[in-house]
Amino acid sequence: MAASPSGFALRMNDTCQGKEVDCGNTVSPYRVCCPEASFCPSQYSVDSCPTASSCTESLVAEPRCANGTWNLNDNKGYFCCLQGMVGY
Structure with a gap:
């Protein structure tokens, strides 16, 4: 994984993957996920x-x-999306 010390989180319409940090809900029905060992200030x-x-x-x-x-x-x-996914 190419993680930065900081950056915008991943917007998912499902659960976070692997060891990603689940930062909770964003625009419904999406969730926000950060790389492992990251923080998502409330x-x-x-x-x-x-x-x-x-x-x-x-x-x-x-x-x-x-x-x-x-x-x-x-x-x-x-916000960020996985490669190949459309953000809106």
Whole structure:
């Protein structure tokens, strides 16, 4: 897995995969998943951060996915999808 120290989380319409961290619900019916050993601060659950502190400011300044194999999307806010999946 090509994980970054921080990045936007994966939006899934199912459960998180493997050892991913389940950060809860986002836009219904989707869930937010972060790479293993990441944190998802409660104030903005679509962030995957290296600590429990918010990393939103750095992510908005330089948007990227928490896993380099995911695709970054922006629909009134950033989120990531698995390659080959359509984000909306």
